[in-house]
Amino acid sequence: MQFQSKLADIPTTIFTTVSRRARELSALDIGQGFPDFPIDSLLSEHVTAAMREGHNQYAPMTGVQSLREAIASKIDATYQKSVDVDAEITVTCGATEALHSAILSLVRSGDEVILFDPAYDSYEPVVNLAGGRCIRIPLTAPLFRPDWERVAAALSSRTRLVLINNPHNPVGTVWTRSDLDELARLIRDRPVAVLSDEVYEHVVFDGQQHESVLSHPELSQRSLAVFSFGKTLHATGWRVGYCVAPAGLTREFRKVHQFNTFSISAPTQQGIARYLEAKPEAWRNLGAFFQHKRDYLCDALEGSGFVIKRAQGTYFQLLDFSAISGLSDVDFVERMITEARIAAIPISPFYTGRHGPRPRLAVMRVCFAKREQTLQSAAERLREFASRLADDATVSDIATT
Numbered sequence: 001m002q003f004q005s006k007l008a009d010i011p012t013t014i015f016t017t018v019s020r021r022a023r024e025l026s027a028l029d030i031g032q033g034f035p036d037f038p039i040d041s042l043l044s045e046h047v048t049a050a051m052r053e054g055h056n057q058y059a060p061m062t063g064v065q066s067l068r069e070a071i072a073s074k075i076d077a078t079y080q081k082s083v084d085v086d087a088e089i090t091v092t093c094g095a096t097e098a099l100h101s102a103i104l105s106l107v108r109s110g111d112e113v114i115l116f117d118p119a120y121d122s123y124e125p126v127v128n129l130a131g132g133r134c135i136r137i138p139l140t141a142p143l144f145r146p147d148w149e150r151v152a153a154a155l156s157s158r159t160r161l162v163l164i165n166n167p168h169n170p171v172g173t174v175w176t177r178s179d180l181d182e183l184a185r186l187i188r189d190r191p192v193a194v195l196s197d198e199v200y201e202h203v204v205f206d207g208q209q210h211e212s213v214l215s216h217p218e219l220s221q222r223s224l225a226v227f228s229f230g231k232t233l234h235a236t237g238w239r240v241g242y243c244v245a246p247a248g249l250t251r252e253f254r255k256v257h258q259f260n261t262f263s264i265s266a267p268t269q270q271g272i273a274r275y276l277e278a279k280p281e282a283w284r285n286l287g288a289f290f291q292h293k294r295d296y297l298c299d300a301l302e303g304s305g306f307v308i309k310r311a312q313g314t315y316f317q318l319l320d321f322s323a324i325s326g327l328s329d330v331d332f333v334e335r336m337i338t339e340a341r342i343a344a345i346p347i348s349p350f351y352t353g354r355h356g357p358r359p360r361l362a363v364m365r366v367c368f369a370k371r372e373q374t375l376q377s378a379a380e381r382l383r384e385f386a387s388r389l390a391d392d393a394t395v396s397d398i399a400t401t
């Protein structure tokens, strides 16, 4: 049978591609964003207990009541914001489903969505499935800050949504309150909603504070904010996230969510709710925890030849290899996997999706949500690879002189 693909130009994600190569070559994979250390045993005990007690049938479509209450308390404690447990919180299958349901509920055929390049790879395909078009505005190296003049110029009568990601994967920047003020000012008189991907809300470093749209008086009225227990509780495989939005937006969101996943794993929700009740401070030291890992890796790479500007947030670090090699990021990573048995994620695939050329970049992303021994052996392999390339360059310099 012949049929036309709806996402003809969408390749397999770079995460799948790199992880497959890493497995094929038994390489150490510090590319994809997941922890390699265990979750808190109290958390697994609560989920196991919930299963044993028989919480094994469909959960409510909106999410288990006790989990939504725990989420509301968490938001109150973190952002001093009171949200309606019944009308404003929906538990989802990871942040991925929340993003998907939010985009499908708001974007219609012909609508435009403004997002910032580089962007997490799930955004654009969903906008395209909804019949919309992404207008991608570059965050330019080395600071990767939003250019508000370009955002102002990109806004049009077709703009339905601005999609932001703070703290930002892959560049690791953290937005300031004045960034949110600027965004609010630009869309004030327009029928434009904000979809705010805040899955790394607690992973912010060096004394900085995460500015959530939930604590912004104007933006909170028109935003869907998306969070992930996968990231916050180190349990990415459990696929539990949530979306917080004013009642009107939540109503629209749930119209899609109910026919998308309908509801999320019941014992997992019960277990997380009980865990948060027992340990309401569980996420409080996440910033310090990951800052230590960031510094461990960056210190171990001092003098290696990689140019490093330490991430402000997220558990990703960019490594600039322009001083080591003239290869493109995709070629550099492929060579690194093959020759040094270590995998990272090139960042050019996070740029410009289907429409237009990808920039030639000498930057790759590594994930430091790993045990110290993993980070140590990653640093050793990265250093060795860098010095081998430097030696190669010297040999070819000699050869050509």
Ligand SMILES: Cc1ncc(COP(=O)(O)O)c(C=O)c1O
Pocket: 033, 093, 094, 095, 096, 097, 120, 165, 169, 197, 199, 227, 228, 229, 230, 231, 236, 239, 240, 241
């Ligand atoms: C920026 C960003 N948004 C969303 C997600 C997806 O989160 P989840 O695993 O909860 O679906 C990720 C996962 O890596 C991410 O980095």
